[in-house]
Amino acid sequence: MRVLVVEDDKKIASFVARGLKEAGHSVDMADRGDDALNLGLHNHYEVAIVDLMLPGLDGLSLIERWRAQKVKTPVIILSAKRSVDDRVKGLQVGGDDYLTKPFAFSELLARIQALVRRSSQTVEPTTLSYADLTLDLLTREVQRAGKKIELQAREFALLEYLLRNAGRVLSKTTILERVWDYNFDPKTNVIDVLVSRLRSKIDRDFDSKLIHTMRGFGYVLKLE
Amino acid sequence: MKRVRFSLATRLNVWFSVVVVLLALALFLIAYFLLYRAVQERDREVVRAQAEIYRAWYAEGGLPALTSRFFEQEGGGRETFFLRVLSPQRAALFASVPKNLGTLNVNKLQDIMPDEAFALAWKTLPADEQSRGWLIETERLSNGGWLQVGKTTEALTSLLHQFRVIFAWVALVALSLGIAGGAWITRRALTPVRQLIGTVENVIATGRMNERMPVHYTQDEIGRLTQLFNVMLEKNETLILRMREALDNVAHDLRTPLTRLRGVAELALEGEPNPQTCRDALLDAMEESDRVLTMLNTLMDISEAETGLMKLDLQPVRLDEVVRDATDLFEFVAQEKSIVIVTELSPGLTVRADRNRLRQVLVNLLDNAIKYSPPGSRVEISAEPRADEVFITVKDTGAGIPAEEIPRIWERLYRGDKSRSQRGLGLGLSLVRAIIKAHGGRMKVQSTVGKGSSFVIHLPNQ
Numbered sequence: 001m002r003v004l005v006v007e008d009d010k011k012i013a014s015f016v017a018r019g020l021k022e023a024g025h026s027v028d029m030a031d032r033g034d035d036a037l038n039l040g041l042h043n044h045y046e047v048a049i050v051d052l053m054l055p056g057l058d059g060l061s062l063i064e065r066w067r068a069q070k071v072k073t074p075v076i077i078l079s080a081k082r083s084v085d086d087r088v089k090g091l092q093v094g095g096d097d098y099l100t101k102p103f104a105f106s107e108l109l110a111r112i113q114a115l116v117r118r119s120s121q122t123v124e125p126t127t128l129s130y131a132d133l134t135l136d137l138l139t140r141e142v143q144r145a146g147k148k149i150e151l152q153a154r155e156f157a158l159l160e161y162l163l164r165n166a167g168r169v170l171s172k173t174t175i176l177e178r179v180w181d182y183n184f185d186p187k188t189n190v191i192d193v194l195v196s197r198l199r200s201k202i203d204r205d206f207d208s209k210l211i212h213t214m215r216g217f218g219y220v221l222k223l224e
Numbered sequence: 225m226k227r228v229r230f231s232l233a234t235r236l237n238v239w240f241s242v243v244v245v246l247l248a249l250a251l252f253l254i255a256y257f258l259l260y261r262a263v264q265e266r267d268r269e270v271v272r273a274q275a276e277i278y279r280a281w282y283a284e285g286g287l288p289a290l291t292s293r294f295f296e297q298e299g300g301g302r303e304t305f306f307l308r309v310l311s312p313q314r315a316a317l318f319a320s321v322p323k324n325l326g327t328l329n330v331n332k333l334q335d336i337m338p339d340e341a342f343a344l345a346w347k348t349l350p351a352d353e354q355s356r357g358w359l360i361e362t363e364r365l366s367n368g369g370w371l372q373v374g375k376t377t378e379a380l381t382s383l384l385h386q387f388r389v390i391f392a393w394v395a396l397v398a399l400s401l402g403i404a405g406g407a408w409i410t411r412r413a414l415t416p417v418r419q420l421i422g423t424v425e426n427v428i429a430t431g432r433m434n435e436r437m438p439v440h441y442t443q444d445e446i447g448r449l450t451q452l453f454n455v456m457l458e459k460n461e462t463l464i465l466r467m468r469e470a471l472d473n474v475a476h477d478l479r480t481p482l483t484r485l486r487g488v489a490e491l492a493l494e495g496e497p498n499p500q501t502c503r504d505a506l507l508d509a510m511e512e513s514d515r516v517l518t519m520l521n522t523l524m525d526i527s528e529a530e531t532g533l534m535k536l537d538l539q540p541v542r543l544d545e546v547v548r549d550a551t552d553l554f555e556f557v558a559q560e561k562s563i564v565i566v567t568e569l570s571p572g573l574t575v576r577a578d579r580n581r582l583r584q585v586l587v588n589l590l591d592n593a594i595k596y597s598p599p600g601s602r603v604e605i606s607a608e609p610r611a612d613e614v615f616i617t618v619k620d621t622g623a624g625i626p627a628e629e630i631p632r633i634w635e636r637l638y639r640g641d642k643s644r645s646q647r648g649l650g651l652g653l654s655l656v657r658a659i660i661k662a663h664g665g666r667m668k669v670q671s672t673v674g675k676g677s678s679f680v681i682h683l684p685n686q
Contacts, residue, residue, distance in 0.1 A: 082521065085535070102517060154556070180553055182583075188591045193557045216510040 004048040006036040033057025067094035106169040128163040162221035171218040240406040275373040306374035433461035470527035529658035536578040550586040568606040589618040596622035619678035625671040
């Protein structure tokens with residue numbers, strides 16, 4: 001996948017580019033808004049990651065110009081501004097997602113994948129599975145190694161989110177956002193509690209553990 | 225005062241003077257016209273009366289009687305009046321001009337020749353170099369001839385001349401007094417405005433916000449403006465002080481975790497390089513930096529709410545919905561501790577609030593309540609309308625807060641003895657209170673050690 005990274009801070013740009021390359025993407029970089037405009041007009045990118053404060057042409061105008069020129073590349077906005085107004089403005093001019101700095105790289109990666117999935121309009125699968133775990137989105141049944149597991153609504157929602165992002169680390173903030181629809185971090189232990197409940201149902205009776213805590217990052221669903 | 229030419233005072237004064245001059249001019253024209261009319265009427269009266277006399281004489285004995293009596297010393301009028309008698313064919317039968325009143329240009333007599341239609345009754349001959357001005361009346365005599373009697377307009381002319389001179393002087397004096405008075409009045413009226421300018425210039429130049437304007441007059445518009453301006457300065461000053469204070473506080477509060485962050489890194493770099501130690505240190509550093517970020521965001525929220533800069537999306541919010549959202553979040557946490565959350569709401573109760581912020585407040589209070597309650601106890605949330613307020617109470621049966629700690633629990637980063645052992649930043653209650661205050665409400669707390677606490681949100685009823 002080809003990704004354009006528009007960011008004038010050298011450290012952030014190289015850290016993002018390195019991560020994307022490690023994840024198997026090819027990366028073009030621009031540190032000025034006007035350069036990025038040209039790159040976007042003359043090349044086809046699957047995703048563009050755009051900082052708002054840029055020399056040459058600011059991020060919002062850049063996106064606006066692209067959209068005016070019928071460039072449909074999905075755009076993730078990276079910004080240090082965290083107010084709702086700024087988010088709304090970013091999405092209004094044609095951005096597709098908004099991530100505030102500082103951010104976890106794993107989250108950026110997850111969002112890129114979600115965007116690409118959405119824009120390529122992949123048919124939604126009705127069952128999600130990983131290793132010997134399956135989750136049926138229609139009947140809402142969960143099985144591990146053929147054994148049926150009863151989950152409550154929140155537990156189901158969390159497992160669905162983990163399964164959709166299997167192998168990727170999910171931060172507590174994003175879990176709170178996706179599972180409870182809270183867009184602030186109440187600094188509670190609710191997620192730890194929910195995860196430990198889910199673990200007790202999914203992992204306790206099995207030898208191979210699927211849900212892992214990544215200290216300092218969040219949680220991940222994967223086979224060790 | 226720079227640019228005096230264009231100052232408000234100058235402009236006011238010029239306009240004032242222009243208006244005075246125009247008004248005076250109009251008054252003068254009216255007075256002049258009326259005076260002219262009055263004096264002319266008087267002259268006509270005199271001429272008419274004299275013509276009456278001459279007519280009578282003519283009627284008595286024709287032209288000879290008229291002329292002989294005209295030349296009589298007393299009352300004949302030879303010294304005063306112009307007299308001409310014309311035949312029906314308009315031939316001059318007799319003409320006399322008072323000799324001490326100068327001449328009457330003969331050519332001009334043509335101008336007063338009566339015409340067929342007898343249109344001429346009064347005629348004024350204007351003065352020129354050779355003769356004075358004359359006012360002449362023409363009448364028809366009974367035999368078809370004409371009688372013309374005239375009088376110089378000398379008196380009228382000189383009176384009007386005097387009038388003009390006097391008026392010019394009066395106008396000059398009035399105008400200069402007017403300009404001087406106007407200048408004085410506008411200057412006086414604009415003194416507070418100049419003070420205002422001076423104060424603002426001072427504030428801009430020095431950046432000192434504590435300047436205030438003296439308020440002398442409180443009744444008029446300028447006094448009101450001055451007061452309002454002082455109020456504005458006051459508000460700005462408070463705002464700036466508060467922002468500065470908030471910034472100082474944030475800087476101070478961030479120093480501690482940043483020091484810790486640095487300490488972690490330094491410690492890892494000391495001694496022999498060890499991958500496991502470094503890894504642990506990096507994880508510590510990451511967690512610490514997350515803490516800093518959360519702290520910064522929360523502190524910003526508190527500062528914004530306290531200074532009134534927080535944007536609130538106020539709309540009617542159903543309390544049962546927000547409370548359900550909040551209790552929903554803690555469902556499992558409460559279950560783990562075997563704590564029962566009981567809600568008791570008056571049905572259909574709504575408040576005017578920012579939904580998200582209110583939810584944040586409830587989540588914070590509920591988190592505290594569960595955190596400090598022993599396993600197996602109850603946490604109650606209730607809401608009820610009271611007169612012009614809505615009370616939302618979060619009540620726990622936990623450890624309670626010692627009386628001496630209660631006033632301090634709202635302080636930023638304050639952590640009571642019991643709280644120190646728990647996770648948290650010490651910012652939750654400060655944020656709660658700041659958000660509720662931004663909504664125009666208040667927070668109350670009642671607590672008994674060993675029995676529990678209740679936090680009561682007072683929100684204004686819509």
